[in-house]
Amino acid sequence: MSEMAVTIFGPADGDTVLAVHGITGHGRRWRDLATGHLPELRIVAPDLLGHGHASWAAPWTIERQVGALIEVLDDETGGPVVVVGHSFGGALAVHLARTAPERVRGLVLLDPAIGLDGERMSEVAAASLDSWYLRDAQDAWDRKRAEAWWEVPDALLTTEIAEHLTTDGQGRVTWRVHPSAVAATWSELARPFVVPAVAVPTHLVIADRVQPPYVRPEFLDAMHVALGDDLTVTHEDCDHMVPLSRPELTARLVRDIVARTAS
Numbered sequence: 001m002s003e004m005a006v007t008i009f010g011p012a013d014g015d016t017v018l019a020v021h022g023i024t025g026h027g028r029r030w031r032d033l034a035t036g037h038l039p040e041l042r043i044v045a046p047d048l049l050g051h052g053h054a055s056w057a058a059p060w061t062i063e064r065q066v067g068a069l070i071e072v073l074d075d076e077t078g079g080p081v082v083v084v085g086h087s088f089g090g091a092l093a094v095h096l097a098r099t100a101p102e103r104v105r106g107l108v109l110l111d112p113a114i115g116l117d118g119e120r121m122s123e124v125a126a127a128s129l130d131s132w133y134l135r136d137a138q139d140a141w142d143r144k145r146a147e148a149w150w151e152v153p154d155a156l157l158t159t160e161i162a163e164h165l166t167t168d169g170q171g172r173v174t175w176r177v178h179p180s181a182v183a184a185t186w187s188e189l190a191r192p193f194v195v196p197a198v199a200v201p202t203h204l205v206i207a208d209r210v211q212p213p214y215v216r217p218e219f220l221d222a223m224h225v226a227l228g229d230d231l232t233v234t235h236e237d238c239d240h241m242v243p244l245s246r247p248e249l250t251a252r253l254v255r256d257i258v259a260r261t262a263s
Contacts, residue, residue, distance in 0.1 A: 002071035004046035005053035009034035014042035022087025026052035037251035050181025097196035106257035115193025125186035148240035195226035
């Protein structure tokens with residue numbers, strides 16, 4: 001049994017999609033996409049290690065996250081699945097397709113963060129620790145709105161705060177995430193990128209308002225070489241929270257890969 005906590009949306013007999021969130025996220029963040037835009041699909045949405053209700057035990061390496069995702073697939077699926085990943089979840093989706101290609105029938109990568117600059121990741125990790133704790137729920141709202149969540153609907157941000165904001169044992173307001181897991185994950189994003197072991201149908205979305213971009217040219221070039229005509233790239237005029245701010249686009253791309261890879 002996986003150390004990840006898993007939320008499942010949709011019918012038991014629907015095509016299964018593994019949905020992997022990004023840094024500081026959680027599986028229930030996929031609820032709006034699953035119930036409002038992809039109700040016919042079975043969405044398996046784990047909390048990554050160090051996040052939400054999953055195990056917070058170290059280490060928080062890519063290899064351990066991928067191993068836990070494979071355990072989720074062992075528990076919840078009977079064959080290869082389409083994997084949709086956002087940000088760090090996109091990186092994990094690619095690593096999963098590299099490590100266990102027989103488990104992945106297609107990919108939807110939403111502004112994946114992978115193979116990033118080490119100096120930049122060091123600065124981001126330090127900044128995240130410096131500003132980790134919050135005054136209250138209003139402070140959490142204001143900070144999200146000042147960051148990549150500025151175009152996410154109010155109702156989804158309200159739900160995020162209700163479900164994911166908590167108070168630790170010392171009475172400090174914080175997200176339900178281990179701060180050291182977040183810092184370690186920023187470091188993992190500076191590791192050299194990989195590409196899928198075999199060509200699989202893949203949609204990759206680049207959020208053009210993210211500067212500097214998470215999708216680096218070297219990674220994109222390598223994906224084109226590895227996947228050829230199986231790779232489709234979409235540039236979207238949006239910020240980083242693609243699955244929340246562009247659910248219609250996300251749903252269309254997921255449905256396309258599900259249909260193209262149906263047995």
